[in-house]
Amino acid sequence: MSLYSRIDAAVCRAISIGRGGIAPAQLSAALDYATTPGGARIRPTILMSVAMACGDDKPALSDAAAAALELIHCASLVHDDLPCFDDADMRRGKPSVHRAFSQPLAVLTGDSLIVLAFEVLAREARHDPMRCAELVLTLARQTGMPNGICAGQGWESEAQIDLSAYHQSKTGALFIAATQMGAVAAGQEAEPWFELGARIGEAFQVADDLRDTLYDAETLGKPVGQDDLHGRPNAVAALGVDGAIRRLKDILGGAIASIPSCPGEAQLAEMVRKQAERLTPVAPARSAR
């Protein structure tokens, strides 16, 4: 089974828990709609890659962790698209959840996906209750306040933004969750994996700024120019296109250098390089590779 299939199967199992039994049909359908077909599943792919690099001795925990992280990511997309935030009509090439269903159902879909993420983790406690609790804690820290994606979104309501805290919580947090949860699922300490996640997050932010500048809405499957529109900071505006591409490569070099010593270190570095290529689609045409 490929890594992508393994992740997809874990997410589908998770959603089937939320849909089971007697349940309101539209909200059930919205849970499905918000999570499938998936995007690149980049965060759970990083999580699984780290878990495998650390030995992946409890695959049920890695599966649960990957699914939980992806559910939180999907929840954040559903809530971010709401009219009171980005007011986005499209997501992943189809109508956003509040457009396809309704605003109440979009709020509830996000809420339900957040809760389901923690349920999915807790259901696997029998494999190792302490690791399971550590996974809940790591995911919660990178999701909520004061350092998670909720905080990241919360900064956008402030007159004075702490840019470093904003970027780390808005985009970095779920990549930090990815590397740390991968390590924890395989029985390792979370802390040494912070930097790899933070750097991948930084790279992703710069790549997102590049795509937002260079691509049209049809290619992206979502509206472009949202940063300009919402007055959010943007690396391309600060560094120019070529400067942002150079910055992206530097960050990814730093990310690879930060990988903690582990059995699958070389393979993990290769995965980060691959993700880097995905992140920089414009690089071949502009750099002298």
Place this chain on the structure above:
Amino acid sequence: MSLYSRIDAAVCRAISIGRGGIAPAQLSAALDYATTPGGARIRPTILMSVAMACGDDKPALSDAAAAALELIHCASLVHDDLPCFDDADMRRGKPSVHRAFSQPLAVLTGDSLIVLAFEVLAREARHDPMRCAELVLTLARQTGMPNGICAGQGWESEAQIDLSAYHQSKTGALFIAATQMGAVAAGQEAEPWFELGARIGEAFQVADDLRDTLYDAETLGKPVGQDDLHGRPNAVAALGVDGAIRRLKDILGGAIASIPSCPGEAQLAEMVRKQAERLTPVAPARSAR
């Protein structure tokens, strides 16, 4: 320390975790605003009473469970008040969170409180990781889909409502969480405590319907007549005021009869009786007590 003070201290400790460090100031303030000063804190009071009836051998777990449950309850109030649901301007006698802050901050406050609830539980894992995981699981089941309060709210978007599932998830779920989490925090099985929670939830629903009919908005600190307005089922409409009061007493009798055998059974029955009196403020004037 009184039970109320113990619960209040636990909720305040929980909120201070969410507010800590460098964080967006308004969202931090909104977390506080949404949780203090508290309402009756009835759900965590029930949880603590059950934990104490079962011996309360790990008070740190009972404290965390009580705080987590109250955070989920507060989160549900914040989201339920949003313009796309009840569009309530007031809550607990002051402006609702989206009126006092903004809609984006109200969505994020709810999200952050949900996440914080699970973080609060996971932080106490060292006391007993398996109980901690069970608490996460129990709370998640009664919060999310398909049986929790998210499902309850989701039923209101359906053309055909399963009334029994609707009531159990909308109002019953967090009372079921209260009795089950109290038992789990003290090392007992969750399942035998389901019925007590479900019956207290039923009683609470009938009492809420009575208050909604008999009281004015000023006394309640929130708008009245919301069920009529939103076409939701209501016990007073079905049974009349006196019929609803009789029904409430029957349900509470059943609740007391359902208490599982435990060291503090008699005291727990007394607590349920006390809650019953709080729930039926109109009873003395109308019944032949």
